[in-house]
Amino acid sequence: MTATRHIAVLGGGTIGCGWAVMFAAAGHRTVVIDPDPAVAGRLAETWAVAVPVLDRLGRHTAGAAAPTLVATCADLPFAPDLVQEALPERMALKRVALADLEAAIPADTIIATSSSGLSVSDLQREMVHPERMVLGHPCNPPYLMPTVEICAGDRTGPDALGKVAAFYDSLGKVVLTVRREAPGHLVNRLQAALWREAVHIASEGIASVQDVERAVTDGLGARWAVVGPTTIFHLAGGPAGLPKFLDDLGDDVERWWASLGTPSLDDRTRAILIEGMAEVAAGRSPADIGAERDRVMLDLLDCLRTNKDPNS
Amino acid sequence: MTATRHIAVLGGGTIGCGWAVMFAAAGHRTVVIDPDPAVAGRLAETWAVAVPVLDRLGRHTAGAAAPTLVATCADLPFAPDLVQEALPERMALKRVALADLEAAIPADTIIATSSSGLSVSDLQREMVHPERMVLGHPCNPPYLMPTVEICAGDRTGPDALGKVAAFYDSLGKVVLTVRREAPGHLVNRLQAALWREAVHIASEGIASVQDVERAVTDGLGARWAVVGPTTIFHLAGGPAGLPKFLDDLGDDVERWWASLGTPSLDDRTRAILIEGMAEVAAGRSPADIGAERDRVMLDLLDCLRTNKDPNS
Numbered sequence: 001m002t003a004t005r006h007i008a009v010l011g012g013g014t015i016g017c018g019w020a021v022m023f024a025a026a027g028h029r030t031v032v033i034d035p036d037p038a039v040a041g042r043l044a045e046t047w048a049v050a051v052p053v054l055d056r057l058g059r060h061t062a063g064a065a066a067p068t069l070v071a072t073c074a075d076l077p078f079a080p081d082l083v084q085e086a087l088p089e090r091m092a093l094k095r096v097a098l099a100d101l102e103a104a105i106p107a108d109t110i111i112a113t114s115s116s117g118l119s120v121s122d123l124q125r126e127m128v129h130p131e132r133m134v135l136g137h138p139c140n141p142p143y144l145m146p147t148v149e150i151c152a153g154d155r156t157g158p159d160a161l162g163k164v165a166a167f168y169d170s171l172g173k174v175v176l177t178v179r180r181e182a183p184g185h186l187v188n189r190l191q192a193a194l195w196r197e198a199v200h201i202a203s204e205g206i207a208s209v210q211d212v213e214r215a216v217t218d219g220l221g222a223r224w225a226v227v228g229p230t231t232i233f234h235l236a237g238g239p240a241g242l243p244k245f246l247d248d249l250g251d252d253v254e255r256w257w258a259s260l261g262t263p264s265l266d267d268r269t270r271a272i273l274i275e276g277m278a279e280v281a282a283g284r285s286p287a288d289i290g291a292e293r294d295r296v297m298l299d300l301l302d303c304l305r306t307n308k309d310p311n312s
Numbered sequence: 313m314t315a316t317r318h319i320a321v322l323g324g325g326t327i328g329c330g331w332a333v334m335f336a337a338a339g340h341r342t343v344v345i346d347p348d349p350a351v352a353g354r355l356a357e358t359w360a361v362a363v364p365v366l367d368r369l370g371r372h373t374a375g376a377a378a379p380t381l382v383a384t385c386a387d388l389p390f391a392p393d394l395v396q397e398a399l400p401e402r403m404a405l406k407r408v409a410l411a412d413l414e415a416a417i418p419a420d421t422i423i424a425t426s427s428s429g430l431s432v433s434d435l436q437r438e439m440v441h442p443e444r445m446v447l448g449h450p451c452n453p454p455y456l457m458p459t460v461e462i463c464a465g466d467r468t469g470p471d472a473l474g475k476v477a478a479f480y481d482s483l484g485k486v487v488l489t490v491r492r493e494a495p496g497h498l499v500n501r502l503q504a505a506l507w508r509e510a511v512h513i514a515s516e517g518i519a520s521v522q523d524v525e526r527a528v529t530d531g532l533g534a535r536w537a538v539v540g541p542t543t544i545f546h547l548a549g550g551p552a553g554l555p556k557f558l559d560d561l562g563d564d565v566e567r568w569w570a571s572l573g574t575p576s577l578d579d580r581t582r583a584i585l586i587e588g589m590a591e592v593a594a595g596r597s598p599a600d601i602g603a604e605r606d607r608v609m610l611d612l613l614d615c616l617r618t619n620k621d622p623n624s
Binding site: 117139145146147149174176177178179180182183184186187188189190191192193194195196197198199201202204205206207208209211212213214215216217218219220221222223224225226227228229230231232233234235237238239240241242243246250252253254255256257259260262264265270273274276277280281285286287289290292293295296297299300301303304307 | 429451457458459461486488489490491492494495496498499500501502503504505506507508509510511513514516517518519520521523524525526527528529530531532533534535536537538539540541542543544545546547549550551552553554555558562564565566567568569571572574576577582585586588589592593597598599601602605607608609611612613615616619
C-alpha cells in the first residue's frame with residue numbers, strides 16, 4: 001500500500017482530522033466523512049498546523065492535496081482502500097455508523113478503529129464483514145506522535161493486521177502489535193501505571209505534584225525516549241546484562257513493587273492533584289502548555305529521528 | 313555555596329567518580345577518598361568523558377582542575393565544606409566509613425549520601441553529628457542527568473536540606489525534595505511502577521518485550537520529557553484542565569488501575585524478559601547500547617535545555 005491510495009476517515013473530530021492530514025500529506029487521496037459542516041474549518045486548521053510538522057519530519061509529499069469533507073458514506077467520491085474510524089467512544093454510535101459504512105464500501109476494504117477504550121471484538125460483533133476490522137490506535141496528535149497500536153479482534157481475518165501494518169509502516173509510523181486485547185492496549189496501560197504511582201506519591205505527601213512532574217520531565221522522560229524500561233535494567237546488569245541484574249536485584253525489585261501505592265481518586269486526593277497542578281501550570285492555560293508541548297516535542301522527535309538514522 | 317568550595321567524595325566507584333568530575337568541572341576543589349589506587353585511572357577516564365559533556369551543557373569552568381585521589385579521610389588536604397558519600401550499598405560498611413569520616417572533618421560539614429536503597433534515618437543512627445546527614449541521590453551518570461533527590465532523616469538538622477539544595481542548584485541540577493522517606497525515593501518508585509506493567513504485558517503475552525520498549529522510546533518517553541504524567545491528563549481535560557478530566561474520566565482511570573498487573577519475576581517471566589531483551593539488543597553489547605544511550609541523551613538534554621531557556 002505504498003502507492004497512492006484512497007483513504008476515508010470516519011469522523012471529523014480532533015483525532016479524525018489529525019489522521020486525515022497525515023494521510024493526505026503523504027500523497028493519498030483522503031476524504032473525511034462527517035455530517036457537521038464545521039468540520040471543514042477544523043480540517044483546514046489542522047492541515048495548516050500539520051503540514052510544517054510533517055515537512056520537518058520528512059513526511060510531506062510536495063504538491064499533496066488537502067483532505068476534503070463529505071457528509072455521509074453515500075457521498076464518498078471513491079471506493080476506499082482503507083477506512084480509519086475515529087468516531088466518539090460510544091459503542092452504539094459506532095455500530096450504527098459501521099453499518100452505514102459497510103453498505104457503502106467494498107466488502108474487502110480494511111476498517112481500522114482509533115478506539116482507545118472499546119474492544120475490536122465488541123465493535124465487530126454486528127458487522128457484515130467483521131474479518132476486515134482491526135485496531136489502529138494512534139497517540140495524539142496522530143501526525144506528530146510516532147506510535148500506532150494495532151490489534152485483531154476475535155473475528156478479524158488472517159490478512160487484515162498485516163495489511164494495516166504495512167500501510168502505517170509506509171507512513172513512517174512505529175507499529176506496535178497488541179497480541180491480545182487488553183484495556184488500554186499498551187501505551188495507555190503503561191501511562192496509567194506511571195500515573196498511579198505519581199498520584200500515590202503526591203497523595204501520601206512523599207513529594208509535591210510539581211517535584212513528581214520534574215522527576216519525569218527532567219530525568220526519566222529523556223532516558224525513556226532513548227532506552228525502554230527493560231533495557232535500562234539490562235544496562236544496570238553491566239557486561240552480563242539483564243540475567244545478572246535479575247539474579248542480583250530481582251528480589252529487591254519485587255520488594256519495590258510490593259511497596260508501590262494503590263491510590264483512589266477520592267476527594268482529598270483530587271484536591272491535592274488539582275492544587276499541585278495549579279502550581280505546575282503557574283498561570284499558563286492548558287492551551288499555552290499544549291502549544292509549548294507540541295513545539296518542544298517536535299524538536300525532540302526530530303532530534304531522535306536524526307540520531308536513529310543519521311542519513312535522514 | 314556558589315563560590316569555590318572544598319568538596320570530598322567518599323568512594324571512587326562509578327557514582328563517586330561521576331559526582332567528583334562534575335564538582336571539579338564547576339571549579340570546586342575536589343578530592344575523592346578511596347584506598348584503591350586503581351580509582352586514579354577510573355577518575356581520569358571519567359574526567360575525559362565528562363568534560364566535553366559538561367562543556368556542552370554549559371557546566372565546565374575554563375581552567376578547572378581535575379579531581380584528585382587520597383587513600384583515607386585522614387589524608388584530606390583540606391577541611392571539606394561538603395562530603396558526597398558514594399560507597400557501596402551496605403549499611404555496615406557505610407557506618408564504619410562514616411565514623412572514620414566524622415573523626416576527620418569539622419562538626420558542621422554537610423554529608424550527603426548517594427544511597428538509592430538505604431534510609432538516611434538508618435544511616436545517621438550511630439553518627440556523632442547526625443544533624444548534618446542528608447540524602448543527595450543522583451541519576452546515573454550524575455554529571456549528565458539533571459535530577460538529584462534530597463531528603464532529611466529523622467535526626468537531620470533544620471538547615472542541612474536547604475544548604476545541600478543550594479549547592480546542587482548552583483551546579484544547575486534539578487533538585488527534587490522527598491518530604492518523607494520512602495523506598496526508592498521518587499525516581500526509582502516511578503521507574504519500578506512503569507517496569508512492573510511492562511513486565512506484566514510481556515509476561516501475559518499482550519505484546520513482545522520489543523514492542524513495549526518501542527511504546528516507551530517512540531511514544532511515551534518523548535512526551536514525558538516535555539510534560540509530566542499529571543500534566544498530560546490536565547491537557548486531556550481541554551480548556552477546563554484536570555478538574556474536568558477527573559470528573560469525566562476519573563472513574564475510568566480507577567478501572568484501568570484495577571486492571572494493571574502484579575507480576576512476579578519467576579523463572580518463566582525471567583526467561584520471557586531475557587529472550588525479549590536479546591531481540592531488542594539485536595547483537596549489540598550492553599556497552600554499545602550504553603554508549604549510544606549517552607550520546608543520544610546528551611543531544612536530547614541539550615535540545616530540552618535550549619528549548620526551556622532560549623537564551624542559554
